[in-house]
Amino acid sequence: MIRGPTLAPLLWFPAAALAAQRPSQHASVTQQIGSTQVTIVYNRPSARGRTLFGKDGVVAWGRVWCPGADAASTIAVSTDVTIGGQPLAAGKYSIWAIPGPDEWTLIFSRAADVFHVPYPGESKDALRLKVKPQAGPFMESLAYYFPAVDGDRALLNLHWGETVVQVPLAAR
Secondary structure, three states, X not given: OOOOOOOHHHHHHHHHHHHHHOOOEEEEEEEEEOOEEEEEEXXXXXXXXXXXXXXXXXXXXXXXXXXXXXXXXXXXXXXXXXXXXXXXXXXXXXXXXXXXXXXXXXXXXXXXXXXXXOOOOHHHEEEEXXXXXXXXXXXXXXXXXXXXXXXXXXXXXXXXXXXXXXXXXXXX
């Protein structure tokens, strides 16, 4: 029997090389809130000395932005929840934001498995809510995390640079 070279190294190398070259690393966070599981999947862009928000920033004020990189960041909730006091049905959603210096609009879109640009449009929105950004310690790479969890309630933070956007979540 004649055997040729195996294709396995050729198939493995490009994927491994591509993953090693990504400047935005893949991340996920899962939190149990009462009987609800919340999972956020995203890629973590880094500040790398850049101005992050504002007129001269990576993210311009007043424009729709996907807080993450590459594929759109997603949030999956296993049961119905309230986010910022508003209802959100169980399911998977992409996360979008319209940042401003004094107020952000967070958007949860039913178009879940999409690239981080372009924004899928208002017709796909499941929820929009207004939140106030806060100052926080410098965070080099974008992060989603739960700084407080108590019974059926939690706080979810989106944190990049010195900007923290915090949203209360509650299992229903």
